[in-house]
Amino acid sequence: MAKGEVVINKVNFSHLSGLPEPVQRYFKHVLKDGQSVINQIELTQHGSLRTSTDSNKWLPFKAIQLVLPNSKSFIWHASIKLFPAVYISVEDSLQSGIGSGKVRLFNIFPVASDSNHKKLNSGALHRYLAEAVWFPTALLPESGVTWTGIDDSSALASLSVKELTVELEFKFNDNNEVEAVYTEGRYGQFDGGYQKRPWQGHFKDYHEINGMKVPSYGEVGWWIDGKLELVWKGEVSKTIVNE
Template sequence: LPPPVFRYFTRVLPEGKHLIGKVVMHQSGMLRTTPKSGKWLSFDAQETVVPAARGFVWNARIKLPLGVHVRVLDSSIAGIGSGRLSLLSVLPLAAEKGTPELNAGALYRYLAEAVWCPTALLPQSGVKWTAIDNHSALATLCVNDLCVSLEFRFTDTGEVSSIYTPGRFARIGGEYRQLPWEGHFDDYRVMSGVRFPAYGEVGWYVDERLEIVWKGEIQNIQYDVFFGPLKK
């Protein structure tokens, strides 16, 4: 492993533990639907991450005026992305599954959000690490024929401070565009011996300016089903 990655695993994973089988977390925060939108919407969400399936399910309730809400159900399972949008959790508004752009975007998200499930970033979980410098390294994950890579940046103490890719698909104006994508993590805490960031935010670079579109806090997190030997 590159030195900053080894420091990261030593920092966030307890000695003597095994692979994390499942993570369930509750989030709350704010999001906006496009990088240039001036309107922020509040959300509450439950996210489940299952590393063995290279998968996550994000079930969010986004609040709108007059007591109305929109339900968003995003997922990525074994490299297949899916997204569903419904009004009041009942009336379908939009749905998409399995397109190349959605599959790639969802796998990028899975890799970035693995900071909340650190054993998903281990080589034995399928991630290949390539050294960049003493404070950054490139993580590559391949599922079937789909491969994505993210630059992880680390603090002096070994925690992930940010992630970056020069090209993740964003759906803007009804079509997909590849834009630079960046995320930041902070406020590290410990649960079940695992150190994780309680705060995260992500955004797109538009006209060379980072536009944050999602920012959230982890209200609670549960690590379940440790299994198999842990190899750092």
């Protein structure tokens, strides 16, 4: 086991006492007491995205994402169609607190790459924390997430990897599902450099798989001049879980 990894075997509802009430209700709704935690999960996704908030063009994509919650790691491989018969391959990852991004034309010719600096690493960890709604045992306190109550329908989640800490506000609906996540500042690329901007994601269409309830649909975007500019809309069409 690598340093810093947290390994738990079973969900234990008795460990939820002391958590904010909406968080307790969420876990009791989407998980089952005693079920195995997720050690590895593979998500098959499809949808559309924009390369920036300034672009009006939505591009179709297909992707496979592998997540290892014990080490707070993921790797996302996507194929994005630019034009008929022209596509780019994108690989985004987070491993041991290090974020990385690579873009290739036809999965062969390098177009862009970036790796291992604080702003990129922070943005990747924000993404991991938000996307944990698709593998919710990773949001348990035993998995390293600290929860602070805000009100009866929201709570703040904090996650640290090495010297890096990120926070997201989780908003819960009347069905005790996560319907939105929000932060005042996540790093993204704007005007040729990294800037911290308000960032938000929405989730819906929950269904049950492997004894847990997870959303089928998600979308994320940046708040620009008082308007949420979506840049990613996707559905999970297949989930493979290794408990």
